Amino acid sequence: MVLLDSCFLIDLFAEDAAAIAKLDEFSWQEASVSTLTVSEVGFGLSNTDRERFETIVQRVDVLPYGLTESRRAMKEQRVLRKQGEQIGAIDVMIAATALEANKAVVTRNVDEFQRTSASVTPY
Incomplete structure (x- = not known):
């Protein structure tokens, strides 16, 4: 069960080899995207x-x-700010969506998402 990050979808449209290869690791029935x-x-x-x-x-x-999800994002961002590792607002909101849905984020932006509590699946 995965949540597809924006960069993954953008890379699919660009026909990025790594993104296309990642498609073999999950089925569309297991995939989600955030409204964000x-x-x-x-x-x-x-x-x-x-x-x-x-x-x-x-x-x-x-x-x-x-x-x-909003409350979860606020909590995540507060912790990151205390650690001096705050991430972008949209990324923390996507991470919160993944956390609340108990899904791993499929992303190339591993550095930012790994700072949160969310599970990360790189490609």
């Missing part, structure tokens, strides 16, 4: 890529970012 990722990735897509992206979004579980 839908927005973050969707902002930068062309019309053609947006249609491809919508096909992916329809195949995976889309996890909402709600109050529970």
Whole structure:
């Protein structure tokens, strides 16, 4: 059970070999994306890529970012700030979504996500 980070999806659209190879390690039924990722990735897509992206979004579980995830993100970021290792707001919110759903984050951005309590699956 995995939560796909924005960079993973962006790399899939760019036909990155590592991202494509990672697809063999899980099934689409096990994959989720955060509503945050839908927005973050969707902002930068062309019309053609947006249609491809919508096909992916329809195949995976889309996890909402709600109050529970928000509180988890605040807790994570407070701990990181105390340690002097604060990460980007969107990344900590995606990590919180993964934590609340008990899923590992599939990402190339390992350094930031490993600072949180979330499990990380690099590619």
